[in-house]
Amino acid sequence: MERRAAAEGLSSATLPEARRPAAPRGLSDRSFRTILGVLAAALPLMEAVVLVELLQGSLPALRTFGWHFLVGRTWDPVAEVFGALPFIIGTLLTSAVALVLAVPIAIGTAILLVEYATGWVREGLGFLVELLAAIPSIVYGLWGMVVVAPLMRAHVDPFIEASPLGWLPIFGRPLLGLSLLTAGVVLAIMILPIVASVAREALLMVPSEQREAGLALGLTRWETTRRVLLPYARAGVFSAIILGLGRAMGETMAVTMLVGNTPAVTLDLFQPGYSMSAVIANEFSEATTTLHVSSLFGVGLLLFLLSLVVNSMARMLLRGLSHAGTR
Amino acid sequence: MKHVLPLTLLFAACGEPTPPGQMSEKPPAPATTAESTKSGGKALNGAGASFPYPLLSKWSAVYHDDKGVQINYQSIGSGGGQKAILDKTVAFAGSDAPLPQDKWDLAQADGGIVHVPETLGAVVPVVHLPGVESLRLTGPVLAGIYRGTVTKWNDPAIAGLNPGIALPDHDIVVAHRSDGSGTTYVFTGYLAKVDPEWASAVGRDTSVNWPVGVGGKGNEGVSGVVSGNEDAIGYVELAYAALNHLQMVQLQNHDGNWVSPTMEGVSAAAAAAPDLPAGPASWTAVDITDEPGAQTWPIASFTYLLFYQDMGKAQGKRLSREDAEATLRFAWWAVHDGQQYGPALQYPALPAAVVTLDEQTLKGITWNGEPLLKD
Numbered sequence: 001m002e003r004r005a006a007a008e009g010l011s012s013a014t015l016p017e018a019r020r021p022a023a024p025r026g027l028s029d030r031s032f033r034t035i036l037g038v039l040a041a042a043l044p045l046m047e048a049v050v051l052v053e054l055l056q057g058s059l060p061a062l063r064t065f066g067w068h069f070l071v072g073r074t075w076d077p078v079a080e081v082f083g084a085l086p087f088i089i090g091t092l093l094t095s096a097v098a099l100v101l102a103v104p105i106a107i108g109t110a111i112l113l114v115e116y117a118t119g120w121v122r123e124g125l126g127f128l129v130e131l132l133a134a135i136p137s138i139v140y141g142l143w144g145m146v147v148v149a150p151l152m153r154a155h156v157d158p159f160i161e162a163s164p165l166g167w168l169p170i171f172g173r174p175l176l177g178l179s180l181l182t183a184g185v186v187l188a189i190m191i192l193p194i195v196a197s198v199a200r201e202a203l204l205m206v207p208s209e210q211r212e213a214g215l216a217l218g219l220t221r222w223e224t225t226r227r228v229l230l231p232y233a234r235a236g237v238f239s240a241i242i243l244g245l246g247r248a249m250g251e252t253m254a255v256t257m258l259v260g261n262t263p264a265v266t267l268d269l270f271q272p273g274y275s276m277s278a279v280i281a282n283e284f285s286e287a288t289t290t291l292h293v294s295s296l297f298g299v300g301l302l303l304f305l306l307s308l309v310v311n312s313m314a315r316m317l318l319r320g321l322s323h324a325g326t327r
Numbered sequence: 328m329k330h331v332l333p334l335t336l337l338f339a340a341c342g343e344p345t346p347p348g349q350m351s352e353k354p355p356a357p358a359t360t361a362e363s364t365k366s367g368g369k370a371l372n373g374a375g376a377s378f379p380y381p382l383l384s385k386w387s388a389v390y391h392d393d394k395g396v397q398i399n400y401q402s403i404g405s406g407g408g409q410k411a412i413l414d415k416t417v418a419f420a421g422s423d424a425p426l427p428q429d430k431w432d433l434a435q436a437d438g439g440i441v442h443v444p445e446t447l448g449a450v451v452p453v454v455h456l457p458g459v460e461s462l463r464l465t466g467p468v469l470a471g472i473y474r475g476t477v478t479k480w481n482d483p484a485i486a487g488l489n490p491g492i493a494l495p496d497h498d499i500v501v502a503h504r505s506d507g508s509g510t511t512y513v514f515t516g517y518l519a520k521v522d523p524e525w526a527s528a529v530g531r532d533t534s535v536n537w538p539v540g541v542g543g544k545g546n547e548g549v550s551g552v553v554s555g556n557e558d559a560i561g562y563v564e565l566a567y568a569a570l571n572h573l574q575m576v577q578l579q580n581h582d583g584n585w586v587s588p589t590m591e592g593v594s595a596a597a598a599a600a601p602d603l604p605a606g607p608a609s610w611t612a613v614d615i616t617d618e619p620g621a622q623t624w625p626i627a628s629f630t631y632l633l634f635y636q637d638m639g640k641a642q643g644k645r646l647s648r649e650d651a652e653a654t655l656r657f658a659w660w661a662v663h664d665g666q667q668y669g670p671a672l673q674y675p676a677l678p679a680a681v682v683t684l685d686e687q688t689l690k691g692i693t694w695n696g697e698p699l700l701k702d
Contacts, residue, residue, distance in 0.1 A: 074536065075536060076535070076536035077507075077532045077533070077534050077535060077536070078529065078530030078531065078532045078535050078536065079530070079536070145548075145551050145555070146551075146555075149555065150555055153556075176500060176541055176552075176556060177555075177556075178541050178543075178552065256505065256544050257543075257544055257548060260541040260542060261505030261541065261542025261543070261544070262537070262540070262541055262542060263536075272541045272542075274542075278505075281506075282505045282506040282507065282534070282542075282544060283506065283507040283533075283534050284406075284507075285403060285404030285405075285406055285407055285506075285507065286404045286405055286406045286506070286507030286508055286509070286533040286534070287406050287507055287533070287534075288405070288406045288409060288424065288427050288430070288533065289427060289429065290429070293406075
C-alpha cells in the first residue's frame with residue numbers, strides 16, 4: 001500500500017509538467033471536483049428534504065398528540081386517536097428476531113466460504129447466497145404466507161412451546177402462524193445474504209500474513225478463525241450486521257403479509273403484531289382524514305429517526321471496535 | 328375496495344383489441360362525433376379507487392374505440408382520488424366512500440363537488456368450516472364475532488340460527504383487512520348499522536381499531552388467512568369470493584329473508600335506498616347497507632365518480648372547457664351504455680332510479696354558471 005502510494009507520488013513529481021497540457025488538465029480536475037461535490041451534496045440535501053417533508057406532514061399529529069404519539073397504545077382511525085407504540089415495538093421485535101436467527105448463520109456461512117470451502121462448493125454456495133438477495137420481497141411474503149406460516153402454526157410454534165424455550169416470557173400460547181415470530185423468521189432469511197456477503201468481504205480483506213502467523217503459532221484452523229480472523233475483521237462483520245438490521249427494519253411487504261397486522265402492545269412472539277413500515281403501506285392510500293394521514297407521516301418520521309439512532313449507535317460502537325481492532 | 332381479479336378477467340377488462348399498454352402507441356381512432364373532434368383525441372385524466380378499476384379499464388377501451396377519446400384512470404385508492412380532485416390535478420376522481428364532511432366543506436369554497444354513483448359493490452363474509460354446507464348468520468351475530476363476544480362456532484347464538492348443523496367446538500379465527508379499503512368501510516358500516524354496540528365502540532371507516540382478529544393485506548390476504556385456517560371467518564368483495572369459490576355465508580336481510588349474495592341482490596339494495604341526495608348535496612351520510620327488499624343483499628355500496636359542480640370556476644385554469652365537456656360525456660356514457668359491461672366483470676348494474684339521479688346531477692354541472700351538457 002505505502003509503496004504504491006510512494007511510487008505514485010514519485011511519478012507525478014518527476015514527470016515534466018511542461019510535456020502535458022497543464023491548463024486543461026487543471027481545469028478538468030477542477031470541474032471534475034465540482035461535479036463530484038455537487039453529486040455528493042445531493043445526498044445530504046435529499047435526506048434533509050425527506051426529513052423536512054416528514055416533519056411538515058406529521059406536524060398536525062404531533063401537535064394534537066404530542067408526547068403521546070410516541071407512547072400511545074391505541075390506533076383508532078374512527079375516533080382519530082393515534083399512538084405509534086405498537087408499531088415501534090413490532091418493528092424492533094421482528095428485527096431483533098431476524099438478527100438473532102440470521103447473524104450466526106450468515107457469519108458461519110461467510111467463514112465457511114472464506115476459510116473452508118474450495119472450488120465448486122465455494123462458487124456454488126456463494127452463488128446461492130447471492131441468489132437469496134435477488135428474490136423480491138413479495139415472493140418471500142407469498143412463500144411465508146403459504147408455506148412458513150402454516151408450518152409455524154402446525155409444528156414450530158407447538159414445538160417451541162413444549163421445549164424449555166417455552167418458559168421464556170416472549171413465548172405465550174401459539175395462535176395462528178401469522179405472528180411476530182413468523183415475520184422475524186422470514187426476515188432472517190431475507191437479511192441473510194446481505195449479512196453473509198458483507199461479512200465475507202470483511203474476512204477476505206484479512207491479510208494472509210495474519211492467517212499464516214496464526215497457523216505458524218500452532219493454532220488450529222478454528223482457533224485461527226476465532227482468535228485472529230474474526231477480531232481482525234470485526235469492524236466489517238459488525239457493519240454487515242448493521243446493514244442487515246437496516247434492511248429488517250425497513251422491510252415492508254413480506255412483514256405485512258406475515259405479521260398479522262394487529263396493533264397490539266405485546267412481547268409475546270406468538271401473537272400477531274404490526275410494524276411501522278407495514279402500517280404506512282397498509283393505510284396510506286385509503287386514509288381520508290387529515291389527522292390519519294398526518295399520523296402515518298408521523299410513523300414515517302419515527303421510522304426515519306429510529307433508523308438514524310440505530311445507525312449512529314452502531315457507528316459509535318464500530319468506532320470503538322475498530323480502535324480496539326487496530327491496536 | 329381493492330379489487331383483485333384473476334389475470335384472465337383483467338385481460339377481458341382491457342378489451343381484446345387494445346390492452347391499455349399499447350393504447351398510447353396506437354393512433355387515435357377517427358373521430359366520430361363533433362365533441363371528440365374538439366377534444367382532438369386528447370387524454371382525460373382521472374384517479375382514485377382501485378375497486379372500480381377493472382370496469383373503468385373496460386370502459387376506457389370501449390369508449391376509445393367508439394368515440395376516440397382516451398380516458399386515463401389511475402387506481403391510487405379512494406383517499407388518493409379525493410386528494411387529487413381537491414388538489415385539482417385530475418378532471419374526475421373515483422372514490423368508494425363519499426367525501427367525508429370536512430373535505431366536503433373544504434370543496435364548498437370552489438363551488439362544491441358532486442357525487443355520481445357509477446357502479447355497485449358488495450361485501451361477503453366467507454368462512455372455512457369443513458363439513459358445513461351453508462352457514463347462516465345475522466348481522467348482530469356477525470358483529471358479535473367481530474367484537475369478540477361470540478368466540479366459539481358452537482356458541483348458542485350461531486347454533487340457534489343453524490339448526491341441524493354440527494358446528495365445531497372450536498375458537499373462531501377472525502380475519503379482517505389490514506390495508507385501508509372501501510371493503511372495510513362498507514363492512515364496518517353494515518356492522519355499525521345493525522349493532523349499536525359496534526357503532527359506539529368501533530365505528531365505520533376504511534380502517535378501524537379491530538377488537539379481535541388478524542389483518543390480511545388485500546382480499547387475497549384475508550382469503551389467505553381464511554383458506555389457511557380451519558374455523559376462520561373473513562370478509563371479501565363479492566367478485567373476489569365468487570371467482571375464487573370461497574365458502575360464502577348466508578345473511579338475514581332487513582326483510583328477514585335468508586339471502587345468498589347475488590348481483591341482483593346488490594342492485595336491489597341500491598334501488599331500495601330512499602332519498603338519495605341530489606345535485607351538489609353532501610353524500611357523507613349515504614349508506615345502502617341493510618336496505619329493505621325480499622332479495623336485497625345487506626352489505627352493499629355505491630362507488631362514485633367525483634366532479635366539481637362548476638368545473639369552469641374550480642378547474643378553469645387547468646382544464647379546458649372542451650375537456651370538461653368530454654369528461655362529462657364519458658360519465659354520461661358510463662352510467663348508460665357502460666352499465667352493460669358490468670355484470671361480466673361482477674359489477675352489478677345501477678338501478679334505473681339511480682341512473683335518473685346521475686342524469687340530473689351530470690346535467691347540473693356547469694362551466695362558469697352555464698350547463699355543460701345541453702341535450
